[in-house]
Amino acid sequence: MIETLETRVGELVSGSPVATFVIDSEHHVRYWNRACELMLGILADEIVGTSDQWRPFYPERRPVMADLVASGCIEMLIPTYYPDKYRPSKSIPGSYEAEDFFPHLGQGGMWLHFTAAPIRDEHGCVIGAIETLQDITERKEAERRLQELLDEQRVIFDNAHVGIAYIQDRVILRCNPRMAEIFGYDSAQDLVGRKTAMLYASARDWRENGIRLYHRLEAQGFSEDEVLLQRRDGRPIWCYRVGRPLDPQQPHGGSIWVYSDINAQKRQQHQLELASTVFENSGEALMMCDADNRIISVNSAFVRITGYAPAEVIGQSPSLLKSGRHDAAFYRRMWETLLVENRWEGEIWDRRKNGEIYPKRLSISVVRDEAGRVAHFVGAFSDVTRRKQAEERVQFLARHDALTGLPNRTLLRERFAQAAEHARHTGRHLALLFLDLDHFKRVNDSLGHPVGDALLVAVADRLRHALYGTDMISRLGGDEFVILLEHVPCPEDVVTVARKIEACMDAPVEIDGQVLSVGGSIGVAIYPGDGSDFDTLLQKADTAMYHSKECGRGTFSYFDEKMNAKAAERLVMHSRLRQALGRDEFSLVYQPQVNMRTGRIFGAEALLRWTPRDGEPVGPSRFIPVAEESGLILPIGEWVIHEAFRQARRWRDAGLSMQVSINVSGLQIYRSDLIATLAAAQRDTGVPPRMIEVELTESTLVEDVHAAHEVLDALKRAGYGLAIDDFGTGYSSLAYLKRFPLNKLKIDRSFVTDVCSNAEDRAIARAIIQIARSLNLRVVAEGVETVEQAALLRRHGCHEGQGYLFGRPMAAQDLDGLLEARASGTGPALAPG
Numbered sequence: 001m002i003e004t005l006e007t008r009v010g011e012l013v014s015g016s017p018v019a020t021f022v023i024d025s026e027h028h029v030r031y032w033n034r035a036c037e038l039m040l041g042i043l044a045d046e047i048v049g050t051s052d053q054w055r056p057f058y059p060e061r062r063p064v065m066a067d068l069v070a071s072g073c074i075e076m077l078i079p080t081y082y083p084d085k086y087r088p089s090k091s092i093p094g095s096y097e098a099e100d101f102f103p104h105l106g107q108g109g110m111w112l113h114f115t116a117a118p119i120r121d122e123h124g125c126v127i128g129a130i131e132t133l134q135d136i137t138e139r140k141e142a143e144r145r146l147q148e149l150l151d152e153q154r155v156i157f158d159n160a161h162v163g164i165a166y167i168q169d170r171v172i173l174r175c176n177p178r179m180a181e182i183f184g185y186d187s188a189q190d191l192v193g194r195k196t197a198m199l200y201a202s203a204r205d206w207r208e209n210g211i212r213l214y215h216r217l218e219a220q221g222f223s224e225d226e227v228l229l230q231r232r233d234g235r236p237i238w239c240y241r242v243g244r245p246l247d248p249q250q251p252h253g254g255s256i257w258v259y260s261d262i263n264a265q266k267r268q269q270h271q272l273e274l275a276s277t278v279f280e281n282s283g284e285a286l287m288m289c290d291a292d293n294r295i296i297s298v299n300s301a302f303v304r305i306t307g308y309a310p311a312e313v314i315g316q317s318p319s320l321l322k323s324g325r326h327d328a329a330f331y332r333r334m335w336e337t338l339l340v341e342n343r344w345e346g347e348i349w350d351r352r353k354n355g356e357i358y359p360k361r362l363s364i365s366v367v368r369d370e371a372g373r374v375a376h377f378v379g380a381f382s383d384v385t386r387r388k389q390a391e392e393r394v395q396f397l398a399r400h401d402a403l404t405g406l407p408n409r410t411l412l413r414e415r416f417a418q419a420a421e422h423a424r425h426t427g428r429h430l431a432l433l434f435l436d437l438d439h440f441k442r443v444n445d446s447l448g449h450p451v452g453d454a455l456l457v458a459v460a461d462r463l464r465h466a467l468y469g470t471d472m473i474s475r476l477g478g479d480e481f482v483i484l485l486e487h488v489p490c491p492e493d494v495v496t497v498a499r500k501i502e503a504c505m506d507a508p509v510e511i512d513g514q515v516l517s518v519g520g521s522i523g524v525a526i527y528p529g530d531g532s533d534f535d536t537l538l539q540k541a542d543t544a545m546y547h548s549k550e551c552g553r554g555t556f557s558y559f560d561e562k563m564n565a566k567a568a569e570r571l572v573m574h575s576r577l578r579q580a581l582g583r584d585e586f587s588l589v590y591q592p593q594v595n596m597r598t599g600r601i602f603g604a605e606a607l608l609r610w611t612p613r614d615g616e617p618v619g620p621s622r623f624i625p626v627a628e629e630s631g632l633i634l635p636i637g638e639w640v641i642h643e644a645f646r647q648a649r650r651w652r653d654a655g656l657s658m659q660v661s662i663n664v665s666g667l668q669i670y671r672s673d674l675i676a677t678l679a680a681a682q683r684d685t686g687v688p689p690r691m692i693e694v695e696l697t698e699s700t701l702v703e704d705v706h707a708a709h710e711v712l713d714a715l716k717r718a719g720y721g722l723a724i725d726d727f728g729t730g731y732s733s734l735a736y737l738k739r740f741p742l743n744k745l746k747i748d749r750s751f752v753t754d755v756c757s758n759a760e761d762r763a764i765a766r767a768i769i770q771i772a773r774s775l776n777l778r779v780v781a782e783g784v785e786t787v788e789q790a791a792l793l794r795r796h797g798c799h800e801g802q803g804y805l806f807g808r809p810m811a812a813q814d815l816d817g818l819l820e821a822r823a824s825g826t827g828p829a830l831a832p833g
């Protein structure tokens with residue numbers, strides 16, 4: 001049987017290039033071919049006849065695959081010896097193959113593929129086994145490397161930071177988890193098998209993209225773009241997308257696509273664009289410098305403010321903008337703050353390209369890198385020239401008068417304090433001159449504020465020209481100017497300055513074609529004689545000015561203590577006068593006016609009386625100036641008009657023809673609606689205007705000829721009589737007599753008193769009578785006290801008179817009595833013989 005085996009297998013085995021050995025049923029090696037010797041390093045002579053076939057493979061005795069096949073019960077044993085490694089051979093029944101690694105073989109181990117097949121006798125009984133060995137180390141190594149590569153790629157595929165998809169005919173066949181993550185799906189599986197249409201916002205987008213992309217794949221072998229796709233939840237997502245076809249000829253046949261989520265970049269890009277737009281369009285000038293403090297970029301506001309074009313400053317140091325106004329210490333402090341606090345902010349003077357120096361509000365910030373090193377300096381600044389100017393203007397206005405530019409009370413007070421301090425040491429005097437323009441309010445009221453303002457400016461200019469630069473001219477407000485003289489050797493020296501001021505206002509001012517006469521009243525108070533503090537001195541100068549006004553305006557007065565007492569009295573009277581109307585303290589008395597030829601009483605002058613409830617009666621010459629100055633004359637005058645009308649009505653009702661004369665002050669002419677008041681009183685009482693005569697003084701008329709003209713014309717048109725009181729004491733301009741629509745002149749009492757004894761007074765009285773007659777005006781003599789006066793006046797042609805001779809001012813009832821007595825012939829003879 002052995003012969004048979006040998007003859008059947010012998011030559012076959014030894015000639016085979018495949019390592020082969022044969023064992024018999026006793027598990028002794030029978031053949032060990034040359035290839036086996038070479039592969040396993042054991043010669044046939046050493047092993048044939050032994051059962052050491054395990055030796056090349058294992059460290060200790062155990063069955064090899066051939067032993068298991070020869071055992072006849074291989075199915076039972078093989079799982080024990082070759083777990084998970086074996087499989088029955090498909091080609092030879094009963095044979096098994098396996099692959100295993102043998103660390104002892106070769107250099108560094110060897111992978112062997114071994115196949116063991118049973119050898120049977122003619123009866124089919126297993127008589128041995130043949131095992132072939134194949135060195136598959138190289139293949140295994142290649143497989144391992146391939147597997148490694150595949151594993152590596154799988155890891156890359158699964159963990160890639162980009163989405164990767166394999167697409168065929170626009171259907172995703174495979175994709176990685178990142179792809180699902182980018183588009184908001186739970187797993188890659190959710191995308192597999194689906195059309196790429198779901199990545200687009202609309203079917204149209206999908207179609208158009210498809211055409212473009214696949215055309216590109218075909219034309220250039222790849223496609224690369226940034227595209228706005230859609231996530232599963234409908235949110236848009238920007239992707240950078242690269243695609244490559246497996247076969248460029250047939251891109252639809254399969255292509256690999258890589259998607260990167262660039263939403264964040266896009267947002268950043270958008271923000272950068274926004275930042276750059278903001279940088280460029282910022283109203284503030286912006287300048288960016290590198291760590292070496294070289295300018296790297298500037299915006300258009302920078303160009304506008306500095307005048308430098310970007311090319312002129314880029315690469316330069318910002319010190320190019322320096323004005324030279326700040327010293328090295330300033331910049332050193334700036335840098336210290338900047339580097340410690342990473343920020344500096346402040347105001348700085350810089351120079352524009354055109355050389356102009358300007359103030360700017362500058363803030364510099366330090367930008368540092370992650371390591372804390374300075375990366376950039378960013379400077380932002382705005383030109384604060386305008387604000388500075390506004391601040392300066394505010395500063396100026398706080399101490400100056402906006403209209404004239406003169407110092408105001410605040411600055412005057414400060415300057416006074418300094419001057420007083422100085423004067424105290426040198427023993428010199430200071431003087432405050434209080435100048436108040438005469439009739440300024442009327443200019444304002446009748447010609448309007450712009451004209452009033454222009455007049456004030458003109459006066460300020462004149463004062464500036466007239467006085468020394470060392471004299472401080474200030475305006476307190478309204479028409480009040482105060483001049484502070486610092487170098488006054490003695491109080492009398494102020495006269496020169498006061499005269500200069502008067503002189504500078506002599507010439508009229510022309511504004512908008514209107515010629516206005518300016519004049520002012522001046523009051524002087526001296527430091528330290530009249531007071532040592534500013535408020536006291538100012539108040540005393542004011543009082544003195546007031547005195548000047550009372551003395552006929554256009555003059556100046558030094559302060560003296562009597563004035564103060566008068567001023568105090570005026571103040572008290574003013575507050576009492578305010579209450580007088582409400583307390584019904586006023587009354588009217590009437591002084592008869594008589595025809596000196598016939599003795600007939602044809603009218604009466606209404607004269608105001610004030611009897612304070614808790615005091616003595618006060619004469620009109622005392623309280624009327626206070627009422628005028630405070631404006632109280634307006635309501636009081638209104639009361640007088642109504643009361644006089646009511647009396648006229650009573651006389652009319654009693655069948656008496658009595659003309660009532662009403663005194664009207666200048667303020668009523670210029671600042672009240674006199675016509676309306678008269679009309680109201682006339683409406684209330686029904687007294688015809690011809691029964692009423694309005695008396696005004698000469699000086700009232702000339703204050704504002706234009707305005708007076710208007711009012712007088714209106715009065716005349718309304719039918720009132722118009723009389724000029726105190727004629728001869730004022731301007732007595734013949735021109736205005738002609739111009740105004742007057743009815744009557746009243747010769748002032750001062751001429752009548754001595755008319756018999758004083759030739760001059762007589763001449764004046766005569767002249768007035770003649771003027772009146774030649775202008776066809778009635779003439780009334782005031783203050784006729786004696787029969788002689790009356791006779792003389794009558795002889796000279798004055799037929800009407802008023803005075804104690806005919807009757808003192810009296811209550812209306814008393815005058816009624818007089819009238820009744822006249823009518824019954826029992827009264828005194830009013831027409832002197």
Ligand SMILES: Nc1nc2c(ncn2[C@@H]2O[C@@H]3COP(=O)(O)O[C@H]4[C@@H](O)[C@H](n5cnc6c(=O)[nH]c(N)nc65)O[C@@H]4COP(=O)(O)O[C@H]3[C@H]2O)c(=O)[nH]1
Pocket residue numbers: 591606607608619620621624640663664665725726749782783784785802803804805809
């Ligand atoms: N020595 C003397 N005096 C005589 C004689 N005859 C009359 N008088 C006084 O002379 C003044 C005449 O009034 P006037 O010139 O309008 O002067 C008035 C007038 O300008 C003003 N006045 C009086 N009542 C009013 C009024 O209702 N409104 C206004 N605005 N002023 C008034 O007050 C001034 C003074 O008024 P009175 O004190 O009432 O003084 C009155 C009167 O009492 C006389 O023979 N001898």
